[in-house]
Amino acid sequence: MSEPNDIHAYLAEFEDIPGTRVFTAARARQGYHLNQFAMSLMKPENRDRWKADEAAYLAEWPLSDEQRAAILSRDYNRCLDLGGNIYFLAKVFSTDGLSFVQAVSTMTGVSVEDYQAMMNAGGRSPQGLRSKKDPR
């Protein structure tokens, strides 16, 4: 066994990682329709309808008002809070013509240029970011 065999203990540890939302069953349930909406953008005809009228397209999906607002404003951190998963949300930002670096940088509070520079310099150090209890 490499994992704790108690699911509660297993899940509890995930809440201790700063700046990270692990895609647990709870998030998968909360974000089910949000992620399935995003998945629908895999089809070119759906992408066309979405681009023509985003709000009307979203209205076809049983989402919460908060989820709709988060998607329309491309607030990806908020989308993650509301159960979105990055590989599904990728369908939204790909449809916008954004790369992973461009979209991911919007979640970090720095400009895409600064984010790219950080990556080119070796990425973000895990130092101080392994646990919310780490000294910063």
Add this chain to the structure above:
Amino acid sequence: MARITAGVASSHVPLLGVAHDLNKDRDDYFGPIFAGYDWTREWEKAEKPDVVILVYNDHASAFDMKIIPTFAIGCGERYKPADEGWGPRKVPDVHGHPDLAWHLAQSLILDEFDMTIINEMDVDHGLTVPLSMMFGDVAEWPCKVIPLAVNVVTYPPPSGNRCWALGEAIARAVASYPEDLNVQVWGTGGMSHQLQGARAGLINREWDNDFLDGMIGDTDRLRHIPHIEYLRETGSEGIEMVMWLIMRGALGKRTAALHRHYHVPCSNTAIGHLVLKPDN
């Protein structure tokens, strides 16, 4: 008798596929990444594997949230590159090996690994990028491919220990296939990367290289790494590295390294690549 002759590990960043498809693979940014695969491309031309068992994860392409198989094996004849939102990659269709795949599926289930069987699906960058990295620009892929998709998106993914044990079971199943086939097992994904939240962009060069070390020789310490360690040390998407352990488990007690490559960054990700042979 079929035999596993080698294992290959590689990241499968989608941007590598873009760079390859747009002929940017030798520019200043991508050149050092692709140069690390030149050795392997020559080696693969000499090795001429008949079949690659390609362990990867689907990124919301063939599987959505409706069905989430933990371990799924492709038993079909042919798989098309998926349209991931910007049109399918213009790379060859992937040809399966249904005889060996069904043999593996049946053997694994008897061996208590309850596989999901896939007869039809499209395959995304997780599978086609490693093929491009190892074989380059080709009219047809030079071998048959058995896709083995692992859920590493919705928690819990399989444990590292379970992945390693699945690799061991794959080795037993391959060894009981009567036809003489040269089989490779590839483990893909990783290395450190986080694509979400304020911690996005995390890279852990030291941990990644220790993981590369642990793939080589007779140690089995990597099978005991818990998910929480991948999450803390390698970012939320670093968990893909459990898929490397299926390949490692399939190579037996001891491995020898033929080639090793590590580069930061590619997009948001640390690139890692290993070629191993069983050394038992």
